[in-house]
Amino acid sequence: MTGTTPRARARARTMEDIVRIGREHLAVHGAAALSLRAVARDLGVVSSAVYRYVSSRDELLTMLVIDGYSELGDAVDAALAAAPEEPAERLRVVCRALREWAVTEPARYGLLYGTPVPGYHAPAEQTVAPGTRVMGVIMYLVETAYRTGALTTPDPVPAVSPGMSADFDRIRDEAGITMPDWVLARAISVWTALIGAVSAEVFDQFGADTFTDSAEVFEFQLHNLTRMLGFSSR
Template sequence: MPTTPRARARAQTMADIVRIGREHLATDGASALSLRAVARDLGVVSSAVYRYVRSRDELLTLLVVEGYNALGDAVDAALAATPDDPAQRLRVVGRTVRAWAIAEPAWYGLLFGTPVPGYDAPADQTVSPGVRVIAALMQIYGQAYRAGLLTEPSEPVTVSPALAQSFEQIRKDFELDAPDWLFSRGITVWSAMFGAVSFDVFDMYGRDTFVDRAEVFELHLDRLVELLGFRSTRT
């Protein structure tokens, strides 16, 4: 935590800039984000804001990092309160991502929606927070595999040397000892989970197609649990 009055004041101003940036993100969208507008709402001249945030892209990066961490914190908190059952924990991750996305649709859209024209997120700042939920899923996959809870495929899963190399890098990055067939299933679970959330948040089903979208999402979770290799049992 900042230890001097000047440091505390700077930290507070940065927090205010990010807060106002989030408000503009929700009302105007990422493409229309403007430091001048943020300065106006902050009650200072635009040149004062540039002492803290040098460009719109830098503000976007702050919002991206904070968004990934907010989602990661929500998932971590939910898992901390969940029994040590991999199938149940997989469902909890999905439900938590969906709940966060519905509560923060603009923020979710910045992270997982249409890319902002002209903005390229810096990997050195965004990759680590951006993989927090993926890392949680990977740990669930590994836990289920080590416990012998997953049914292996009846046919061998073969991948190209290039993809096998990618899988090996993932093993190293996430310290996960798992076979290729689990990675192939896990990729589908990961992308399908976020795809289902995006369909809901971005109203891609059509506004009146389903009366209870929460129940629809539970059906998705049923299939994802089965796909990873668990028996189909709701928890």
Template structure:
């Protein structure tokens, strides 16, 4: 926490810049973000805001990190009171991601929608917050596997030595003893979940195609959990 008046003032200004940036993201879109517009709403001359944020790309990075952490916080909060059941926790995680995306479509779009032209998110700043939900999923997969809740495919899929090496790096990164087949299926669940949410939030289905998209989502997530190896 900032301990001096100057540090506290700077921290507050940075919070205000991010808040105003979120407002402009929602109204104007990521590609139209402007530090000049942020400075105007902040009530300072444009040159003053550059003391805090040096470029549009730096502002975008702040918003990306802010968005990933907001999503991660929402998932953590939802799981805090969840029953000690990995399947139920994965259902809650999926519902929370969808609910957050619908509540924050502009922020979700920045994270998982069309890339902003000319902007590359710096991995050193965005990887850790960007993988919070994925990390939580990995630990839930591991917990379900350790408890014998998942049925392995028969026969086991063939995995090349090169891909198995990638899976070994994932095992080492998360310090989890997951078999190759579960890592492969876990990646499928992760990618499919965000694909389902994107299809819904970005209206890929069409306005009147399905009577109840919430019910459709529940059926889709149940199918993904079946794929992962849970029994009904």
């Protein structure tokens, strides 16, 4: 905050406190019960004062959504920076980082990838960029693996309808990628399967006593996902 005014620094600290308290309330009460009045109480101000910083519950939810996506993205980036160069392992490292963050932050993961909050619609202009950050990393890794010949091309190559191929063209243009239809289709399958696997664990969909080592289960799932994508088995 170097170069800012004392008033701006004080406001920034208050906004940080609001997000911190919002995180705490999210973990205890859930997103649907988030209340600016309760946040104001824990902030130590009258309820009307908090509206000078956050205009509504929806704005607070948006702040928490952006905060969650940003922290998850940072965790993934840090894990990838320390990852080995082997393409399949780099993908697995990213997937593990997502899972580890989700298991550590189940309430925040639930806000990002769980049941939508009734009545809340995340503003796309604020949330799409941070919300697609991790997916973008995975697409980059898949693109690199394809370009370097690390993926085995299926024989025959699965056919894609003209309509879906047009959708893929738009995705490629927006994401700046060149992978062919069959690779992009598999990459999307990997992403949705990854979120499904993590959600099943975070939301206890397997049941509390089903598996003794959920991390080992996840490793088998990662093996299957990399095989589906076209990496050779190892």
